[in-house]
Structure formats: structure tokens, C-alpha cells
Amino acid sequence: MAPSETSQLRIALDAMGGDNAPFSVLKGADFACQKYKNVNFLLFGDQSKINPILEKLPALQKVSSVIHTDKVVTNEDKPSAAIRQGRDSSMGMAIKAVHDGTADGIVSSGNTGALMAIAKITLRTLPGIDRPAIATAYPTMRGRCIVLDLGANVECDANNLFQFAVMGDAFAHAVLQVERPSIGLLNVGSEEAKGNEVVKAAASMLKENGLKLNYYGHVEGDDITKGTVDVVVSDGFSGNISLKTAEGTAHMFSHFLKMAFKSSWISKLGYLLARPALKKVFNALDPRQHNGAMFLGLNGIVVKSHGGTDEVGFANAIGVAVELITHKINEQITKEIEISHRNGHQKMPELASATSKN
Amino acid sequence: MAPSETSQLRIALDAMGGDNAPFSVLKGADFACQKYKNVNFLLFGDQSKINPILEKLPALQKVSSVIHTDKVVTNEDKPSAAIRQGRDSSMGMAIKAVHDGTADGIVSSGNTGALMAIAKITLRTLPGIDRPAIATAYPTMRGRCIVLDLGANVECDANNLFQFAVMGDAFAHAVLQVERPSIGLLNVGSEEAKGNEVVKAAASMLKENGLKLNYYGHVEGDDITKGTVDVVVSDGFSGNISLKTAEGTAHMFSHFLKMAFKSSWISKLGYLLARPALKKVFNALDPRQHNGAMFLGLNGIVVKSHGGTDEVGFANAIGVAVELITHKINEQITKEIEISHRNGHQKMPELASATSKN
Numbered sequence: 001m002a003p004s005e006t007s008q009l010r011i012a013l014d015a016m017g018g019d020n021a022p023f024s025v026l027k028g029a030d031f032a033c034q035k036y037k038n039v040n041f042l043l044f045g046d047q048s049k050i051n052p053i054l055e056k057l058p059a060l061q062k063v064s065s066v067i068h069t070d071k072v073v074t075n076e077d078k079p080s081a082a083i084r085q086g087r088d089s090s091m092g093m094a095i096k097a098v099h100d101g102t103a104d105g106i107v108s109s110g111n112t113g114a115l116m117a118i119a120k121i122t123l124r125t126l127p128g129i130d131r132p133a134i135a136t137a138y139p140t141m142r143g144r145c146i147v148l149d150l151g152a153n154v155e156c157d158a159n160n161l162f163q164f165a166v167m168g169d170a171f172a173h174a175v176l177q178v179e180r181p182s183i184g185l186l187n188v189g190s191e192e193a194k195g196n197e198v199v200k201a202a203a204s205m206l207k208e209n210g211l212k213l214n215y216y217g218h219v220e221g222d223d224i225t226k227g228t229v230d231v232v233v234s235d236g237f238s239g240n241i242s243l244k245t246a247e248g249t250a251h252m253f254s255h256f257l258k259m260a261f262k263s264s265w266i267s268k269l270g271y272l273l274a275r276p277a278l279k280k281v282f283n284a285l286d287p288r289q290h291n292g293a294m295f296l297g298l299n300g301i302v303v304k305s306h307g308g309t310d311e312v313g314f315a316n317a318i319g320v321a322v323e324l325i326t327h328k329i330n331e332q333i334t335k336e337i338e339i340s341h342r343n344g345h346q347k348m349p350e351l352a353s354a355t356s357k358n
Numbered sequence: 359m360a361p362s363e364t365s366q367l368r369i370a371l372d373a374m375g376g377d378n379a380p381f382s383v384l385k386g387a388d389f390a391c392q393k394y395k396n397v398n399f400l401l402f403g404d405q406s407k408i409n410p411i412l413e414k415l416p417a418l419q420k421v422s423s424v425i426h427t428d429k430v431v432t433n434e435d436k437p438s439a440a441i442r443q444g445r446d447s448s449m450g451m452a453i454k455a456v457h458d459g460t461a462d463g464i465v466s467s468g469n470t471g472a473l474m475a476i477a478k479i480t481l482r483t484l485p486g487i488d489r490p491a492i493a494t495a496y497p498t499m500r501g502r503c504i505v506l507d508l509g510a511n512v513e514c515d516a517n518n519l520f521q522f523a524v525m526g527d528a529f530a531h532a533v534l535q536v537e538r539p540s541i542g543l544l545n546v547g548s549e550e551a552k553g554n555e556v557v558k559a560a561a562s563m564l565k566e567n568g569l570k571l572n573y574y575g576h577v578e579g580d581d582i583t584k585g586t587v588d589v590v591v592s593d594g595f596s597g598n599i600s601l602k603t604a605e606g607t608a609h610m611f612s613h614f615l616k617m618a619f620k621s622s623w624i625s626k627l628g629y630l631l632a633r634p635a636l637k638k639v640f641n642a643l644d645p646r647q648h649n650g651a652m653f654l655g656l657n658g659i660v661v662k663s664h665g666g667t668d669e670v671g672f673a674n675a676i677g678v679a680v681e682l683i684t685h686k687i688n689e690q691i692t693k694e695i696e697i698s699h700r701n702g703h704q705k706m707p708e709l710a711s712a713t714s715k716n
Contacts, residue, residue, distance in 0.1 A: 139610075140610070141610050141613055141614075151546050151547075154546055154552075154553060154554045155554055186599060187599075188509050188512055188594065188595055188598040188599065189509075194512075195512060195595075196512045196513055196595060197513075220598075220599070220602045221598070221599040221600065221601065221602025221603035221604075221605070221606055222602040222603065222605050222606030222609065223602075223606070224603060224606055225603075225606035225607055225609065225610040226606060226610075234599075236546065237546055237553075237554060237596060238595060238596045238599045240546040240578075240579070241544060241545075241546065241578070241579040241592075241596045241599065241600050242579065242599050242600060242603045243579065244578045244579025244580040244581075245579035245580065245582060245583075245600045245603045245604050245607070246579075246603050246604070246606075246607045247579070247580050248579055248580030248581070248582055248583035248584060248604075249583055249603070249604045249607040249608055249611075250607055250611060251580065251583065252497075252498070252499050252583040252584075252643075253607075253608060253611045253643070255499055256499075256639040256642065256643065257615075257636075257639060259639075260632065260635035260636050260638060260639045261632060261635065263635045263638075264635060266631050266632075267631065267632040267634075267635040267636075269628075269631050270627075270628040270629065270630070270631030270632030270633075270635075271628065271632060272628070273624050273625065273627050273628030273631065274618065274619060274624075274625040274628030274629060274632070275628075276625075277618035277619065277621045277622060277625040277628075278615075278618050278625075280618060280621075281614040281615060281617075281618045284614065285610075285611070285614065
């Protein structure tokens with residue numbers, strides 16, 4: 001279980017995914033290979049576009065192989081179409097490399113729905129996991145917090161939420177380096193009686209989890225940024241709305257601040273004086289620093305980078321993949337799910353029947 | 359329908375509700391009565407605590423009557439207990455005044471669950487409305503946006519969401535003064551095929567609404583602060599999580615900013631120079647300026663003020679009540695719901711069967 005920092009890792013990159021591909025992908029990989037000395041890259045995509053950039057990035061070139069394909073999954077492609085036609089695209093081939101064992105993980109900035117669909121069909125879910133979930137680390141007032149699911153499952157039952165908790169625990173352990181991460185269920189109130197039937201049933205399962213899970217109880221939306229717990233578990237509907245609301249609120253705040261600083265020469269001067277300190281804040285809350293959401297629960301490491309990110313953001317997404325591979329997150333998840341099955345803490349009929357349609 | 363600014367309004371205040379009651383309630387009412395010259399107040403609560411404060415607020419005293427009760431609903435009281443024991447509390451009596459027609463509306467900073475429970479049982483819902491919803495105005499980059507439901511209903515069906523849209527339309531018309539407010543359904547993506555069955559069914563109902571509703575389509579969490587639409591409709595589970603996440607994110611941003619400005623003398627100087635401009639931003643985003651959530655759909659105007667707010671926030675909550683009473687919001691809602699029933703746009707069996715368990 002100890003991180004094996006020195007062993008060689010092979011990461012497949014969908015070089016053609018994202019708004020600024022392949023430049024931001026390659027430049028991001030170049031940043032990452034200077035930070036992680038043990039990483040090799042498989043670059044999937046159009047070699048006529050990749051090679052000219054790669055020639056200018058000798059450090060990356062040294063640790064990379066280019067696998068050519070001129071097919072690309074676009075942002076407009078529906079998941080169903082991507083499954084049918086996307087297998088020999090840069091995204092599809094990169095996922096296939098993980099399936100075949102030629103790569104330890106894949107990072108893509110491409111179409112989220114297509115990535116999930118191809119990854120699910122190619123890699124399948126881990127034993128005992130019914131549905132994969134999207135997880136990422138949010139900035140909080142106390143550090144970082146893992147939130148899942150962020151939109152893979154708009155309808156969840158109590159078993160799904162329980163499995164998300166197990167996966168979130170392993171993710172937090174790997175990424176936040178917390179020994180026994182505390183886990184909260186996202187709800188409309190912290191009292192035990194609050195919430196819908198699915199959340200209440202999941203709470204019962206988590207309270208008597210038979211694992212080492214450190215279950216905290218219900219948490220509310222503002223507990224995420226308070227850093228009340230290390231892991232926040234939600235269905236994908238509310239989780240996605242929460243993530244997007246947080247992004248929107250942070251964006252509005254920055255927007256108004258910039259306007260204020262620009263509103264007069266004296267405010268501009270004030271900004272110049274406070275800039276070094278303010279930069280620290282903006283860096284800490286910079287979405288690029290928190291880029292890289294994992295599709296947890298698949299039989300392979302799949303990290304989704306934001307489509308609009310730049311090389312700094314992409315390098316961070318690669319960092320997430322490195323941490324998850326190094327910490328063998330899927331072995332941890334599989335082990336905990338096995339224990340929970342042995343202990344009979346899943347698929348309890350009375351609990352599993354509480355199904356969210358949300 | 360035209361606002362009748364000059365007619366006298368009577369507002370019942372739960373003088374004992376909230377963390378700083380009765381001081382913040384009375385001081386807030388004093389602020390409000392200087393802004394709204396046509397408002398009289400009925401102050402419900404302990405006269406031994408109210409009168410000493412009131413004597414120092416002559417403008418308020420002139421337009422107020424004190425109705426004594428020494429019973430108070432506390433924050434710890436469960437809604438069921440509040441219904442049984444709270445009728446002769448300051449909250450219960452203030453609601454009763456609206457029921458009896460001696461007040462045009464009530465404002466309380468007390469226990470939300472108790473306020474909703476007593477208000478529902480005393481005032482009942484408007485004809486055609488199945489469930490009341492909690493609505494408030496969020497700050498956005500373009501102004502303000504009405505969001506509902508914020509937590510009254512953790513499980514909703516398509517009919518409920520449709521009714522929330524009608525009520526939100528009337529609320530936006532009254533509070534934002536928008537002729538035909540645009541209405542969005544909160545979802546995990548803007549595409550029509552995205553989301554759960556309840557949202558999709560509600561979207562069908564809204565597209566063919568037979569009313570004057572200006573239905574926009576699906577919106578995401580970040581569309582709230584972008585100001586994409588005037589009204590955002592959600593079930594109470596996701597709506598509450600969204601509101602709390604926004605509050606938490608704004609709080610974290612302010613917290614880090616304050617730390618940055620305090621981190622060195624040169625940052626402090628920068629802050630002092632930029633302060634006038636920054637104050638405008640913080641004022642615009644100040645939760646007190648957006649205080650006052652209405653319990654929409656009840657047969658009477660019930661405005662909930664944040665329990666921890668001060669006199670500035672309480673005065674704003676009174677302002678919300680004044681606007682809603684003046685614009686006869688409940689008459690508008692009733693009229694639109696009647697039309698939708700006549701047009702057969704509600705209770706469609708195939709739609710109503712899509713029930714959220716979330």
C-alpha cells in the first residue's frame with residue numbers, strides 16, 4: 001500500500017481532447033514530467049499536429065511515444081455515438097491502452113459523457129461497484145475536501161451512496177493523504193431526521209458500516225467549504241448543482257472584485273499594493289489548481305480534465321492520475337467493498353428499495 | 359395590479375424570533391418604518407422586553423401596537439411540537455393575525471420548520487397549490503434572480519415544480535419588477551435530454567404552459583449567478599444544497615480575502631486605498647441585503663428572515679413583505695394557477711406519475 005514513487009508509471013493522454021488541444025495537453029504533460037520523474041506518456045492523436053509541438057518540448061519527447069489516429073470525439077458527439085464510432089479515436093484508443101495494460105491510467109480533457117460511456121464499456125466497473133461516480137477535490141477553508149458524485153448518476157439509491165462513500169474514502173486517503181477520512185452525506189440539514197428516504201437509508205448503512213469508515217453524519221452545502229469533513233457524498237444531481245453553484249459564486253465574486261479594483265486609480269493602486277497577498281488567495285482558489293476529476297469505480301484510472309483548462313490545469317490533472325496510480329486506489333476500493341459484502345452491509349432489501357428518482 | 363403605495367399596510371412581527379430578538383426585530387422595524395411611510399406594525403412578544411426598547415424608538419412606537427405573550431417557539435422545538443404548543447407563542451399569534459385579517463403579512467426570524475408548520479396549518483395553501491415553497495432573491499452578475507424551492511419540499515413531482523414556476527414568476531414580477539420573468543429549471547446540463555424524469559416532465563409542462571410564462575429551458579448551477587434567467591426552479595433538496603453551497607463559497611472567499619489584506623502592512627494599506635470600491639462589492643453581496651425568503655403558496659404573506667441577521671437584514675425582510683403585499687402576489691398566483699387548470703396543463707397523469715424521491 002505504500003506509495004512506490006520510484007517505479008515507472010505509464011499514462012495515456014487523449015492528446016486531442018479539450019478546447020486547446022493538443023497544445024495544452026502536451027505543454028501540461030511537459031510540466032508534469034518535470035515534476036514526476038517516473039512518468040512515461042502515451043500520446044494518442046494526430047501526429048501531424050502533435051509532433052511539431054513535441055519537438056519543442058525535449059523533456060517530454062524523451063518520455064513519450066506517439067500513437068497516431070486522426071479520429072477525434074468532439075464535444076457535440078452523444079455518448080451513444082461515441083461508443084459506436086469512438087473506439088479508434090484518440091480518446092477510445094487511450095482508454096483501450098488502460099484496458100490492455102499498456103497504460104496505468106488515462107487523462108482526457110474531452111467530452112465528459114463520451115469519456116464515461118467509452119470507459120464504462122471498455123473497462124467495466126470494479127467488482128461490487130454498481131455505478132462509477134465522478135469525484136474531485138474542492139478547496140475549503142481548512143484544505144481540501146473530496147466531493148462525489150458530480151454528475152455521473154442523476155438517480156441514486158442508498159447502495160450507490162454507500163459505495164460512493166467507500167470510493168470517496170479511498171480517494172481522500174490517496175489524494176489528501178488522510179489516514180481515516182471523515183465522511184459526510186450531503187443533505188438539507190444536519191439533524192438525523194432530515195432529508196429524503198435515500199439519504200436516511202444510506203446514513204443507516206454508513207453508521208453500521210463494518211469497515212473502518214469514519215462516518216460523520218449529515219452535512220449541508222456550506223459544510224463543503226467549511227471543511228467539516230474530508231469526503232462529501234451526494235447523488236449526481238445535487239452534487240453537480242452544488243459544484244456548478246460553487247464555481248458560479250466564485251466567478252461572480254472575482255468578477256465584482258476585479259471591477260472594484262478597476263473602478264478608480266486609487267483602487268488600482270490599492271490592488272497593486274495588496275497584489276502579492278491577493279495572488280496567494282486567487283492561486284489557492286484557482287480552478288486549475290483543483291483540476292482533475294476521477295471516474296471512480298472503473299476497472300482502471302480515468303481522470304477527466306476540464307475541457308477549457310490550460311497547461312497548468314492539465315498538469316494538475318496528470319498529478320491526480322499519478323497520485324491515484326501510485327496509491328493503488330482501485331485495490332483499496334475493491335478490498336473495502338469485499339469486506340462490506342462479507343459483512344452483509346450492502347444490498348439490504350429494505351434499504352436498497354429506497355430509490356431516488358432525482 | 360398596480361402597486362398601491364399609499365394605502366396603509368399592517369405587518370405582524372414575531373418580535374421574539376431570531377438570535378438577537380427582540381432588539382434586532384424592533385430596530386429593523388424602526389429602519390423600515392422610516393423607508394415605508396405606509397406601514398403599521400403589530401409586535402407580538404414579551405412586552406417587558408419589547409417596551410423598554412420601543413420607548414427609545416419613537417418613530418416605530420407611533421406606528422406599532424404591542425400584543426403581549428410570554429410564550430416563544432425556540433430553535434430546538436420540532437415542527438410537530440410547535441404546532442401543538444406554539445399557537446399562543448409570538449410566532450403563532452403573529453401568523454394568526456394574518457389568518458384573521460388583522461395583518462397583511464408576517465415576518466419572523468424564528469425556527470424555519472416551526473414557522474412553515476404553523477403557517478401551513480393556520481393559513482392553508484392557496485387554491486390549486488399542493489405545496490408551499492421557500493423562495494428568495496440571489497445576487498447575480500446581472501442583478502437578482504429568484505430561486506425556489508429552498509428546502510420546504512425534499513421530494514417533488516413535476517406538478518410541484520410547475521406550480522413553483524408559476525409562483526416564482528409572480529414573485530419575480532413583484533420583487534424584481536420584471537414584466538415577463540424568464541424561468542429556468544435547475545438541472546445537471548442545459549441540453550433537453552439531460553436530467554431526471556421529474557425535471558424532464560416538468561419541462562414538458564412548462565413548454566406548453568398555456569400561460570404567459572416565459573420558459574427558458576434547463577439551467578445549471580452556475581447560471582444562477584450568471585443571471586441567465588430571472589427565476590430558477592428546483593426541488594427543495596437540490597435548491598437548499600445550492601443555496602448553502604453559494605453561501606459557503608462566498609464566505610470562504612471573503613475569509614481568504616480578509617486574511618490576505620491582513621497579512622502585511624503593505625496589504626493593509628492596499629485595502630485602505632481600495633476600501634470604498636470594495637465596500638460596494640461587499641454591500642452588493644452582503645447576505646443582509648438579500649435577507650427575506652417568502653413561503654410562497656400559502657394563503658397569506660409569510661416572510662422568513664435569517665435567524666442570525668441584524669437590524670439591517672431584518673429591515674430588508676420587512677421590505678420583501680411590503681413589496682409582496684403591495685403587488686398582491688397571491689392574487690396573481692391564484693389567477694395563473696386557475697388558468698393552468700382550465701387549460702388542463704396540470705395533473706396530467708403521465709407527468710404527475712414521475713415522482714422524485716429525492
